[in-house]
Amino acid sequence: MSDNKLIKAIKEKGQTMEAEMSFFDHLEALRWHLVRAAIAIVIFTCAAFYFYDFIFDTIIMGPSKPSFWTYRMLCKLGDYLHRDGFCINKINVSLLNTEMAGQFTLMINSALLIGITLGFPYLLWELWRFIRPALHEKERKAASGFVIYASFLFLLGVLFGYYVITPESINFLSGFTVSSQIENKFSVDSYLSSVATLTLATGIVFELPIIVYVLSSLGILNAKFMRETRRYAVVIILIIAAVVTPTPDMMTMTVVSIPLFILYEVGILVAAVVDKRRAAREAAL
Numbered sequence: 001m002s003d004n005k006l007i008k009a010i011k012e013k014g015q016t017m018e019a020e021m022s023f024f025d026h027l028e029a030l031r032w033h034l035v036r037a038a039i040a041i042v043i044f045t046c047a048a049f050y051f052y053d054f055i056f057d058t059i060i061m062g063p064s065k066p067s068f069w070t071y072r073m074l075c076k077l078g079d080y081l082h083r084d085g086f087c088i089n090k091i092n093v094s095l096l097n098t099e100m101a102g103q104f105t106l107m108i109n110s111a112l113l114i115g116i117t118l119g120f121p122y123l124l125w126e127l128w129r130f131i132r133p134a135l136h137e138k139e140r141k142a143a144s145g146f147v148i149y150a151s152f153l154f155l156l157g158v159l160f161g162y163y164v165i166t167p168e169s170i171n172f173l174s175g176f177t178v179s180s181q182i183e184n185k186f187s188v189d190s191y192l193s194s195v196a197t198l199t200l201a202t203g204i205v206f207e208l209p210i211i212v213y214v215l216s217s218l219g220i221l222n223a224k225f226m227r228e229t230r231r232y233a234v235v236i237i238l239i240i241a242a243v244v245t246p247t248p249d250m251m252t253m254t255v256v257s258i259p260l261f262i263l264y265e266v267g268i269l270v271a272a273v274v275d276k277r278r279a280a281r282e283a284a285l
Contacts, residue, residue, distance in 0.1 A: 033126040040122040045115030052107060060110055060195060063167040064093040064174070070167040092174045096185045106188045113196050117158060117203075121151035150210045157206025161199040165256060169198060205240065205260065212267035216274035223272035226264075233264055 048055055062068050071088045078086025097103055124147045173194075174184060215221035226233070241256040 030130055033130045037119065037123040037126045041112075041115045041119035043115075044118040045111050048111035048114040048118075049107075052111060055114060056107075056110065059114075060192065063162070063170045063195065064091055064191075066091060068167055070163050071171075088171060091171055092184060093170065093191070094185050095188050095191055097188050102188055106192060110192055110196075113192075113200070117200070120154055120203075121147065124150050146210070150207060153206045153210060154203045157203035158199055160206070160259060161202025162195075165202055166195055166198045168255075169194065206263065208260075208263045209267045209270050213270050213274065216271040219278075221271055222275050223268050224275075226268045226271055230264075234261070237261060237264065 063070070065071075066089055075087035078084065097106075099105070128147050174186075177184065212221060212226075216223075237257055237260045238253070240260060241253045
């Protein structure tokens with residue numbers, strides 16, 4: 001092997017080792033970002049343990065009580081419209097624990113869910129700190145509000161799921177029977193799972209504009225495609241509303257579908273802005 005070929009081989013091997021070290025360095029950096037996010041979630045979880053009596057009685061069990069904010073607003077709406085049937089005076093929720101460690105597990109799981117919900121914005125911040133150095137200056141400016149927008153949409157979805165979908169679902173499912181011989185008694189795990197799923201799933205669904213922004217930035221999605229497939233999106237949104245709301249009530253499905261339609265239209269506007277920026281960059285080149 002000649003000296004030039006030997007030098008070239010050494011350089012290529014050095015570049016490969018540098019790339020491999022860079023890859024593992026990125027993994028190490030990502031690990032510490034996730035560790036800090038996990039610590040934040042643990043801190044919020046510990047705070048939830050400290051205030052657990054309030055969290056369980058007021059937040060977790062809130063949708064099972066007629067005094068819940070949503071039920072009171074529905075009653076006022078019925079009085080305003082001069083129509084009966086809006087007030088909910090009784091909810092047949094009877095919880096049952098069938099496992100030795102059931103209530104202890106309930107406390108851990110519910111506190112952890114509160115910790116994850118409150119720590120989600122910080123998790124997004126840590127992920128943004130990891131991704132930010134790899135972006136160009138223009139991309140950083142364009143995505144500078146990522147954490148704020150994503151956190152706002154998530155918390156908005158959580159509130160919508162907690163105050164709208166969850167109480168409607170609990171009210172319907174707790175009173176639904178196929179026979180008078182069957183008495184409804186729900187396990188604590190089933191109740192907590194229903195509340196958590198309906199609340200957190202709605203928070204994730206509300207991230208639709210952020211997902212559209214990412215896909216549009218990658219060139220996978222554009223506003224024209226979203227406009228042309230709007231009719232199919234309507235069907236998909238109705239299916240999502242039917243899945244998220246276990247109640248076959250048409251009114252509840254409509255209430256859930258309206259925000260999703262709005263989010264889809266917002267997604268079209270977001271995709272259109274990204275398309276204009278891409279067109280402007282291509283024209284400048």
